[in-house]
Amino acid sequence: MSIMDIQIAPSILSADFVNLERDLQAISSADMVHVDVMDHHFVPNLTLGEPIVERICQVTDLPVDVHLMIEDPDRWAPEFAQLGASSITFHAGATHAPVRLARQLRKMGVKACFAVRPAEPVEPLFDIIDEFDMVLVMTVEPGFGGQKFLDNQMNKVRRLRDYITAHGMATHIQVDGGVSSQTAPIVAQAGADVLVAGSAVYGAADRAQAISDIRQAAQKAFQA
Ligand SMILES: O=C(CO)[C@@H](O)[C@H](O)COP(=O)(O)O
Ligand SMILES: [Co+2]
Numbered sequence: 001m002s003i004m005d006i007q008i009a010p011s012i013l014s015a016d017f018v019n020l021e022r023d024l025q026a027i028s029s030a031d032m033v034h035v036d037v038m039d040h041h042f043v044p045n046l047t048l049g050e051p052i053v054e055r056i057c058q059v060t061d062l063p064v065d066v067h068l069m070i071e072d073p074d075r076w077a078p079e080f081a082q083l084g085a086s087s088i089t090f091h092a093g094a095t096h097a098p099v100r101l102a103r104q105l106r107k108m109g110v111k112a113c114f115a116v117r118p119a120e121p122v123e124p125l126f127d128i129i130d131e132f133d134m135v136l137v138m139t140v141e142p143g144f145g146g147q148k149f150l151d152n153q154m155n156k157v158r159r160l161r162d163y164i165t166a167h168g169m170a171t172h173i174q175v176d177g178g179v180s181s182q183t184a185p186i187v188a189q190a191g192a193d194v195l196v197a198g199s200a201v202y203g204a205a206d207r208a209q210a211i212s213d214i215r216q217a218a219q220k221a222f223q224a
Contacts, residue, residue, distance in 0.1 A: 005193050006188060006193055006194075006195065006215060006218045006219060007031035007032065007172075007193060007194045007195070008030045008031055008195055008197065008211050008214055008215050008218075009030060009031060009032045009033065009034040009065055009174070009194055009195065009196045009197070010027045010030050010033060010034060010196075010197055010198065010201040010202065010207070010211065011034040011035075011036055011067075011145065011176070011196050011197065011198030011201075011202075012024070012033060012034070012035055012036070012056075012198075012202075013036045013047065013145040013198045014145045014146070014198040014199045014201070014202035014203060015202050016202075017048070020052075020055075020056070021059050023202065023207075024056065024059060024060045024062075026207040026208065027062070027201065027207055027208075027211060028061065028062070028208075029208050029211050029212065030062060030201075030211050031062070031063070031194075032062050032063040032064070032065045032086065032087075032194075033056070033060055033062045033063075033064055033065065034065045034067060034176070034196045034198075035048075035053055035056060035064060035065065035066050035067065035085075036067050036069065036145075036198075037049065037053065037066060037067065037068050037069060037070060037080070038069045038070070038142075038143065039069070039070040039071060041070070041071045042069050042070050042071045042091065042094055042142075043069045043142050043143035044143055045069075045143045045144055050079060050080065050083060053066060053080060053083050053085065054083040054084065057083055057084030057085060058084065063086030063087070064084065064085045064086055064087075065085070065086060065087045065089070066080050066085045066087065066088050066089065067089045067115070067136070067176065067196075068080065068088065068089060068090045068091070068094075069091065069142045069143065070090075070094065071094055072094070072095075073090035073091070073094050073095050073101060074095050074096075074097055074100070074101055077090050077101055077104075077105060078101075078104055078105065078108065081105050081108045081110040082108070085110055086110065086111060087110060087111035087112075087113055087133065087134060088105050088110050088111070088112065088113065089113035089114065089115050089134070089136050089174075090113075090114060090115070091114070091115045091116075091117070091142070092114045092115065092116055092120065092125055093116075093117065093120060098114055098125075098128060098131075099128050099131050102114070102128075102131040102132055103131065106131075106133075111133035111134060112131065112132050112133055113132055113133060113134035113135065113136055113172075113174070114132055114135060114136070115135075115136035115137075115138060115142075115176075116135070116136070116137060116138065116156075117138050117141065117142060118138055118139070118140070118141060118150050118152075118153055121156075122135065122137070122156055122159065122160055123159070126163055129163070129164065129167075129169065129171055130167075130169060130171075132171060133171065133172065134171060134172040134173070134174050134194060135160060135171060135172070135173055135174070136174040136175075136176055137153055137156055137157050137160065137173065137174070137175050137176075137192070138153070138175075138176055138177055139151075139153045139175050139176060139177040139178055139179065139183075139187070140176075140177025140178050141177075142177075145198040145199050146198070146199040146203075147177060147178055148178055149177060149178025149179065149180075149183045149186075150177070150178070151183075151186060153175070154186060154187070154190040157173060157175065157187065157190040157191050157192050158190050158191055160173055160191065161173060161190065161191025161192075162191075172193055172194050173191055173192045173193055173194065174192065174193075174194035174195075174196060175187045175192040175194070175195060175196065176196035177196070179195050179196060179197040179200060179214065180197060180199075180200035180214065181200070181210075181213040181214050181216075181217040182217070184214045184215075184217040184218040184221075185217050185218060185220055185221040186221075187218070188218035188219070188221040188222070189221040195214060195218060197210075197211075197214055200214060201214070
C-alpha cells in the first residue's frame with residue numbers, strides 16, 4: 001500500500017455540537033468527516049439523527065462517512081443514505097441481511113461498509129467482502145469517544161489486509177477508536193488505510209495541525 005493512500009476521518013463526536021459548522025470548517029484538510037449515529041439501544045449512548053446528518057451533508061465539502069451504531073440498520077440505513085452521505089457503515093452484528101443492505105446502499109450511489117466490534121471475528125464475513133467498499137475494525141468498544149486504543153485488534157486488521165490483497169480487492173480498511181499520532185503508525189503498519197480520530201483531532205487546539213500530525217505519523221510507518 002502506498003503512503004498516498006492514507007485517509008484521515010475526524011469524528012465529530014468530540015466536536016462542539018452547538019458550533020458544529022465552525023468545527024466542520026476546522027477539519028477541511030481531512031479526507032472525510034466521520035459522523036457517529038448512536039441510538040441508546042445498540043450502544044449505551046445517544047448522539048444525533050437524520051436532520052443533523054442532513055445539515056452536515058449540506059454545509060461540508062467533505063465526503064460524509066456515517067457510522068451507524070443503531071439497531072435495525074436494515075430499516076434505517078437507506079433513510080440515512082438519502083441525506084447526502086458518501087458512505088454508510090452498519091454493524092455486522094445488527095443485521096441478518098448484510099448483503100441485501102449493502103446492495104441497496106450501493107444502488108443508491110452510497111458506499112457500503114460493515115463494522116465489527118472488538119470481540120467479533122471478521123473471518124465469517126470474508127466471503128461477502130466483495131459486496132462492500134470498506135470494512136471498519138473497531139479499536140474500542142463502540143459508544144464513546146476518548147477510550148484507550150485496543151492494540152489487540154491489529155491481528156484482525158492484518159488478516160483482513162492479507163485477504164483483501166490476496167484477492168486483488170480495493171476494499172478499504174477503517175479503524176475507529178483511540179487513533180492518534182501515537183497509534184497511527186501501528187494501524188497503518190497493520191494495513192488500515194482510513195483512520196478515524198475524534199478526541200485526537202477535536203481535543204487539540206489546532207485541528208488542522210492534529211490532522212497533519214496523524215497523517216504524517218501514519219505515513220512514517222511506510223518509511224522504515
Ligand atoms: O465510533 C466511535 C465510538 O464508538 C468513534 O468514531 C469515536 O468518536 C472515536 O473517538 P476517539 O476514540 O478517536 O476519541
Ligand atoms: Co465511529
